[in-house]
Amino acid sequence: MPVAVRTLDDGAWISINDSRAVSNSGIWPLTHYEFCDCEVSYVLLESFYDVGVDRHRVLVGAIGQCIECGRQDSIDDLAVGRIVDGEFHAYEPSEFQSLLEPDS
Template structure:
């Protein structure tokens, strides 16, 4: 079963099968060393730039800002949910996660 993914409203939403599912206004705690110098970067996503799928995992590229140090930048392939049996299951944005390394997605 095919799943339709799109960026909507100038980067404000990720649409899955024509339903708005992931907003850009959540704060995502990221265990990352390449976004900023914070041990955990609490990043508010300002706009989605791309959406894709790696096997069953839905990933986005986004522009965001760390709310602790103020660093602004680009996030490469942040997992935001998964597709299982044609249904989308969003990841909890409050759970700590790592960003994917550039080029690691298999799309």
């Protein structure tokens, strides 16, 4: 069954199957993205500008700012969760890093 994904409220939310699934209020510790010069970039997301589904992963494009160094940039293809049997399961930002490994 296809999963409907879109951005809502000028990029404040990711909507999945017409329910608000991911908000832009989270802080995401990024180690696998070259976002800034910090060893771990603690990125406060500010808005989403894109969302899509790649196989079963939900990938978003977002504008964010590192709370350590203040660098603001965009992130393409940030995985925020996965689709299992048509249901969305969000990655928690705190458990996010261990989930970045490629799916087997």
